[in-house]
Amino acid sequence: MQFSCDPDQEGDELPQYEHIYQNDFSYRKHKKQKEEDISICECKFDFGDPDSACGERCLNVITNTECTPGYCPCGVYCKNQKYQKCDYAKTKLVKCEGRGWGLVALEEIKEGQFIIEYCGEVISWKEAKRRAQTYETHGVKDAYIISLNASEAIDATKKGSLARFINHSCKPNCETRKWNVLGEVRVGIFAKESISPRTELAYDYNFEWYGGAKVRCLCGAVSCSGFLGAKSRGFQEDTYVWEDGDDRYSVDKIPVYDSAEDELTSEPTKNVESNTDGEKDISTALIVQQQDSTPMEEDVVTEAVKTEAPEEDMKLLSQDSQQVSSQKTEIISHVRGDSFKVKSVPVPRKRGRPPSSGKAKTVAQKHVDIANVVQLLASKEAQDEILKYEEVKKEATEELSSLYDEIRPAIEEHERDSQDSVATSVAEKWIQASCYKLKAEFDLYSCVIKNIACTPIKPQDNTKNKPVEAGYDDQSKTLE
Numbered sequence: 001m002q003f004s005c006d007p008d009q010e011g012d013e014l015p016q017y018e019h020i021y022q023n024d025f026s027y028r029k030h031k032k033q034k035e036e037d038i039s040i041c042e043c044k045f046d047f048g049d050p051d052s053a054c055g056e057r058c059l060n061v062i063t064n065t066e067c068t069p070g071y072c073p074c075g076v077y078c079k080n081q082k083y084q085k086c087d088y089a090k091t092k093l094v095k096c097e098g099r100g101w102g103l104v105a106l107e108e109i110k111e112g113q114f115i116i117e118y119c120g121e122v123i124s125w126k127e128a129k130r131r132a133q134t135y136e137t138h139g140v141k142d143a144y145i146i147s148l149n150a151s152e153a154i155d156a157t158k159k160g161s162l163a164r165f166i167n168h169s170c171k172p173n174c175e176t177r178k179w180n181v182l183g184e185v186r187v188g189i190f191a192k193e194s195i196s197p198r199t200e201l202a203y204d205y206n207f208e209w210y211g212g213a214k215v216r217c218l219c220g221a222v223s224c225s226g227f228l229g230a231k232s233r234g235f236q237e238d239t240y241v242w243e244d245g246d247d248r249y250s251v252d253k254i255p256v257y258d259s260a261e262d263e264l265t266s267e268p269t270k271n272v273e274s275n276t277d278g279e280k281d282i283s284t285a286l287i288v289q290q291q292d293s294t295p296m297e298e299d300v301v302t303e304a305v306k307t308e309a310p311e312e313d314m315k316l317l318s319q320d321s322q323q324v325s326s327q328k329t330e331i332i333s334h335v336r337g338d339s340f341k342v343k344s345v346p347v348p349r350k351r352g353r354p355p356s357s358g359k360a361k362t363v364a365q366k367h368v369d370i371a372n373v374v375q376l377l378a379s380k381e382a383q384d385e386i387l388k389y390e391e392v393k394k395e396a397t398e399e400l401s402s403l404y405d406e407i408r409p410a411i412e413e414h415e416r417d418s419q420d421s422v423a424t425s426v427a428e429k430w431i432q433a434s435c436y437k438l439k440a441e442f443d444l445y446s447c448v449i450k451n452i453a454c455t456p457i458k459p460q461d462n463t464k465n466k467p468v469e470a471g472y473d474d475q476s477k478t479l480e
């Protein structure tokens, strides 16, 4: 990165905002983590091996979930409570040429290390868009709103942690990651590579832009895309750009001041440590959408078996993924009381999910016409056996469909509350019914194969289609 931040340079006017160490929940209550939803890892602390206390191999660390105090088997030695303990890397706020303030590392930071939490006010997307417009109207030049999940955003404009000062780069040394902490999703800045002291920290904003200023990117990377948020939808749709003497901006149309939206007139309640001056101009009605929040790609099934509730299956399985991040895998992890929890595990594309080529994946599935198979069999016993299994499969399918209707309210509620995982009881029911259906399908198809292979086939009516010499050929055609 070719940044021009001088770590030795002391800032003049320091920005005004309220410094917070945890997200602010004025808009809604902080979720209360249910005991049944607490993930308990299987780590055992060994005094001779410090890594044994919730290190890289900890089940919770692997699933981006912090251990809950009082429940972790490693007790006070647990190392997986970094967000809760504000276990941040040492950083310093500095002035960066042309880009306002920025954050530099003050110590060696290891690749993958948690650097700092991005804290701010947790608000709905609707509110985020409203605020973005208000900020724009008031000439606010720096954007501090980032995506939290499908329905909420974090606004660090007026309240936030030092992470709000981390600038954008098209070739960043940091990235954002989402973690589950005591039942809430939280956003952290992590090192993408090892970072030496005095280096500026930066991540790729990948702006979700809702109008206002187009900011010229001054990251200096060879691969620089020119503007902040150049890939965003808003950027494509709108045209105007700021120009106020600062070469980051240029203007096509001047925003009109509307006193009805005068939200910024109230002074921030507290200044950051060395604040001296409240003149910091905050800008652009941009909303930052994190890189990892693109919609989940769903596999497209072509030539599919007409299973009775495939969409519901897909819907339920993708709920969590869409809530927290697209690059996720649903996994079932062990939780307290021998129950299970369906969780979303953020897996950055490059590390987990194979990169999408943008093409739909084709999963070929074949239809087995049971009635036709039964007709082919000469043995009444074999026919009955297959029909019996088909009946069980129908029941299992119906049960899964009706279960979906039953749990739909819970799923919808979970969506409304932007929960990141449905309740354990709901997940358990769904898993049970899905397994039952899969087993019924398996039993049916194994019974079909067994009977086709082992029982006599009815002689074919020669007047109809061409004669069948070998029963096996014909049956395998049926199964094709």
Ligand SMILES: C[S@@+](CC[C@H](N)C(=O)[O-])C[C@H]1O[C@@H](n2cnc3c(N)ncnc32)[C@H](O)[C@@H]1O
Pocket: 015, 098, 099, 100, 101, 102, 141, 142, 143, 144, 164, 165, 166, 167, 168, 169, 215, 216, 217, 218, 219, 228, 248, 283, 284, 286
């Ligand atoms: C989250 S704030 C970062 C802190 C900000 N520099 C400050 O002084 O408060 C994002 C804003 O910083 C500025 N910024 C960040 N990265 C930039 C870059 N690469 N080029 C130009 N401006 C940048 C833009 O004004 C952007 O809206």
